[in-house]
Amino acid sequence: MKDLKVLFHVSDNEVWPKALLNITNFLKDVGQNGAEVEVVANAGAVMAYYPPEEKKEQLEQMAKLSHMGVKFTACRNALNAHSLDESQRPGFVEVVPGGITEVVKKQTEGFIYIKP
Amino acid sequence: MKDLKVLFHVSDNEVWPKALLNITNFLKDVGQNGAEVEVVANAGAVMAYYPPEEKKEQLEQMAKLSHMGVKFTACRNALNAHSLDESQRPGFVEVVPGGITEVVKKQTEGFIYIKP
Amino acid sequence: MKDLKVLFHVSDNEVWPKALLNITNFLKDVGQNGAEVEVVANAGAVMAYYPPEEKKEQLEQMAKLSHMGVKFTACRNALNAHSLDESQRPGFVEVVPGGITEVVKKQTEGFIYIKP
Known part of the structure; x- marks a missing residue:
């Protein structure tokens, strides 16, 4: 399974623990x-990038995955x-103009789609 | 991104606001x-085509997207x-014999899959 | 639609009734x-393979689909x-080392992805 490209589409804020475990495994x-690996967060899922104190650990988990090469994006819409x-987002998060457009574009580039 | 074909699979009635915003954006x-763009509604999602008074606005939003060329389908099962x-459905909704079969068929025809 | 390969990804235990109906139809x-047809169960969805008494009927439904050739897998993670x-799982369930890895692998082999 060389040259694999995988896209994780996260559109619910509650799904993050499952999504991050999926990616880690x-x-x-x-x-x-x-x-x-690219994660596209749209809809309510973008809130996880601005966590309240008690959810900071999840953001650290993302940062760690980011250090391992996982790309995290946020839908501007x-x-x-x-x-x-946007300017207050974590440094490792890239903003894309449209989350769905990004999901479509990446699939046209050969990314495999997964909805955690 | 010319000649794009995109399929939105909606299987929960609660997901429509997100799905319609996805498509609009x-x-x-x-x-x-x-x-x-084609929307395949199956399972509980087909209920949105028969909305109670307070959800009529959502159906109008679908009708508007339909006028823009988006195809809305409903799973007969x-x-x-x-x-x-079936005969009481909105005029812009096309009935397909099986929603999942439609999702599969469209993907074999090159449609990109998105689960909002 | 000959030589079709379809993967159903089930990651929520509550989604099984819908998923099994999807496959049946x-x-x-x-x-x-x-x-x-292959079903990959990961996250909480694997619990359905070890049902309480009142959910045994669902497992029987899976067994029936399995007799029809549907492959059911469980994520070891x-x-x-x-x-x-693992040793107490139903006989028709195959364990895969990683559910997401299986979903990715199958898609590289031409399986169509569906999230019920």
């Missing part, structure tokens, strides 16, 4: 360099809809 | 003629399971 | 030999996370 299986300030 | 990005009368 | 449409004993 997947990377254990294929190895850190075994796949290109969703950030705006939730009045979240 | 996506069409803003790629343009009304930038993609062929799901209509029957929910005792919904 | 799909097989009615394409015929028992019309498609290769998820079994361990839920302290479920």
